[in-house]
Amino acid sequence: MALKFTEDHEWxxxxxxxxxxxxxxxxxxQLGDVVFVEVPEVGSDLSKGDExxxxxxxxxxxxxxxxxxxxxxxxxxxxxDAPTLVNEDPNGGGWFAKIEVSDPTEIDGxxxxxxxxxxxxxxx
Amino acid sequence: MRYMPHTADERAIMLxxxxxxxVDDLFVDIPAEARLTGLLDLPxxxxxxxxxxxxxxxxxxxxxxxxxxCFLGAxxxxxxxxxxxxxxxxxxxxxxAYTPYQPEISQGTLQALFEFQTQVxxxxxxxxxxxxxxxxxxxxxxxxxxxCRVTRRKKAILSGNLHPHYRDVTRTTLQxxxxxxxxxxxxxxxxxxxxxxxxxxxxCVVVQNPDFFGRVQDxxxxxxxxxxxxxxxxxxxxxxxxxxxxxxxxxxxxDIVAGEGQSIGVPLSFGGPYVGLxxxxxxxxxxxPGRLCGETVDQDGQRGFVLTLxxxxxxxRREKATSNICTNAGxxxxxxxxxxxxxxxxxxxxxxxxxxxEAAATAELLNxxxxxxxxxxxxxxxFTLRLSxxxxxxxxxxxxxxxxxxxxxxRLLPDAEVDNLLLVAVTETCAADDIxxxxxxxxxxx
Numbered sequence: 001m002a003l004k005f006t007e008d009h010e011w012x013x014x015x016x017x018x019x020x021x022x023x024x025x026x027x028x029x030q031l032g033d034v035v036f037v038e039v040p041e042v043g044s045d046l047s048k049g050d051e052x053x054x055x056x057x058x059x060x061x062x063x064x065x066x067x068x069x070x071x072x073x074x075x076x077x078x079x080x081d082a083p084t085l086v087n088e089d090p091n092g093g094g095w096f097a098k099i100e101v102s103d104p105t106e107i108d109g110x111x112x113x114x115x116x117x118x119x120x121x122x123x124x
Numbered sequence: 125m126r127y128m129p130h131t132a133d134e135r136a137i138m139l140x141x142x143x144x145x146x147v148d149d150l151f152v153d154i155p156a157e158a159r160l161t162g163l164l165d166l167p168x169x170x171x172x173x174x175x176x177x178x179x180x181x182x183x184x185x186x187x188x189x190x191x192x193x194c195f196l197g198a199x200x201x202x203x204x205x206x207x208x209x210x211x212x213x214x215x216x217x218x219x220x221a222y223t224p225y226q227p228e229i230s231q232g233t234l235q236a237l238f239e240f241q242t243q244v245x246x247x248x249x250x251x252x253x254x255x256x257x258x259x260x261x262x263x264x265x266x267x268x269x270x271x272c273r274v275t276r277r278k279k280a281i282l283s284g285n286l287h288p289h290y291r292d293v294t295r296t297t298l299q300x301x302x303x304x305x306x307x308x309x310x311x312x313x314x315x316x317x318x319x320x321x322x323x324x325x326x327x328c329v330v331v332q333n334p335d336f337f338g339r340v341q342d343x344x345x346x347x348x349x350x351x352x353x354x355x356x357x358x359x360x361x362x363x364x365x366x367x368x369x370x371x372x373x374x375x376x377x378x379d380i381v382a383g384e385g386q387s388i389g390v391p392l393s394f395g396g397p398y399v400g401l402x403x404x405x406x407x408x409x410x411x412x413p414g415r416l417c418g419e420t421v422d423q424d425g426q427r428g429f430v431l432t433l434x435x436x437x438x439x440x441r442r443e444k445a446t447s448n449i450c451t452n453a454g455x456x457x458x459x460x461x462x463x464x465x466x467x468x469x470x471x472x473x474x475x476x477x478x479x480x481x482e483a484a485a486t487a488e489l490l491n492x493x494x495x496x497x498x499x500x501x502x503x504x505x506x507f508t509l510r511l512s513x514x515x516x517x518x519x520x521x522x523x524x525x526x527x528x529x530x531x532x533x534x535r536l537l538p539d540a541e542v543d544n545l546l547l548v549a550v551t552e553t554c555a556a557d558d559i560x561x562x563x564x565x566x567x568x569x570x
Contacts, residue, residue, distance in 0.1 A: 036410050041276055 005116035193558030197549025234429035249374020257400030260384025271328035285335035347377025368476025389459030413447030495570035
């Protein structure tokens with residue numbers, strides 16, 4: 001399955017019933033150098049739209065919202081020592097958390113890569 | 125600003141607008157017995173000269189620590205502050221500087237903060253310190269909040285021998301959060317049984333060293349027990365000079381150190397302003413409250429200083445700030461830094477040695493008196509006496525003889541059975557004849 005994107009610049013990759021979540025390349029460019037990422041606690045239950053993480057860059061602290069509902073089953077521990085992974089590899093090594101989704105249909109309404117590209121072009 | 129009283133008509137309009145009948149109605153939330161009735165017993169007007177004279181007369185009734193033998197401690201200590209500290213902090217560049225955010229114009233202040241942080245980290249044995257807090261008590265409360273954030277747990281254990289004011293401030297701070305504290309009872313004998321309370325839901329244990337009664341302890345084992353349970357150890361130090369003679373909290377395995385820095389650079393000043401110290405391990409720096417000043421290089425590669433990790437509400441984290449502490453005790457921290465720089469490592473250690481040896485000698489003399497027993501088996505520069513009489517009465521009698529003889533424990537622990545206990549602090553400011561005066565006065569009184 002391919003990446004899906006939210007209007008708040010999160011991406012989701014659903015594999016089985018586990019969704020991996022990160023922020024888009026566009027978002028990391030806007031944030032600048034990421035210096036800290038506060039990830040959620042494994043086991044916490046999130047509803048769609050809840051705060052999933054906080055990304056602190058040299059110029060802002062931004063919330064990352066969960067695009068899906070479910071329980072956090074894993075977090076990216078590497079971000080603690082290497083928050084710049086968000087800048088270097090936003091769609092891969094810079095992921096924040098994995099959520100076991102309770103309602104996979106929540107992802108249906110999100111943008112695919114082309115639609116997201118068009119969306120961010122409209123923002124500039 | 126000119127004094128512009130409101131007319132009766134204006135007051136009536138304002139009261140009507142907010143829907144109350146009288147000004148008194150605005151104060152109904154305050155219990156009647158706590159409100160003033162009528163005017164204070166003061167003259168309605170007096171000339172400036174008369175007012176000055178009146179206040180000088182009133183001030184003259186004080187027995188000042190700077191004019192009498194002073195053995196007061198209990199969290200606020202009289203030490204000699206070199207006059208250069210006061211002189212330097214009164215330079216207008218430092219005295220009037222407000223919120224030094226802009227590194228391009230505040231290098232002096234920022235460098236002083238950086239030096240301060242370095243000194244605090246070194247003496248506490250920790251890896252990183254912030255640019256100061258309001259005072260030791262708020263620093264203690266912030267340490268508990270920080271430990272809860274770090275561990276994502278909600279409960280703290282406060283030692284019964286933590287300074288009562290520190291407990292009060294921590295309790296007050298926590299009551300508006302989701303966190304809570306278990307407060308143990310003060311104990312004069314033996315060690316507290318923290319282990320019975322440490323569980324998987326405990327964020328931290330808060331201890332004080334030397335404790336409220338002056339006892340010095342090694343908390344290495346406790347640190348291990350905390351860590352085994354996934355909790356942090358917070359060590360409070362309210363006589364910071366003690367760190368010149370004792371094993372540092374960092375060496376004991378503490379995770380956070382909350383200190384009161386008043387002893388270095390800051391006079392007693394009737395209780396404030398003081399300077400809170402907060403130091404921790406590098407791995408927890410993100411959850412540290414307050415400001416942190418960092419060293420960097422400018423575009424030409426020259427050394428410079430900037431505020432960094434300012435996880436406070438006025439900076440980038442705003443409502444997501446780790447703390448609502450919105451300033452630091454900048455000028456007091458500068459005084460601390462100047463005094464500490466003058467002392468140097470050797471001077472700081474020597475100061476601690478003098479404090480301890482003077483206190484030990486005094487304790488011995490006092491313990492030999494009839495009706496006096498030193499209850500501490502260990503102490504730095506402050507110890508607790510058990511007297512054969514009420515300690516408050518004894519202190520009053522000493523004051524009548526021109527001696528500030530110590531702090532009755534009952535003033536800070538009013539609910540406990542401590543009427544005969546007296547806290548006595550002996551610093552380098554206590555001259556030999558001051559000590560003699562105390563000893564002979566106590567001999568007469570008891």
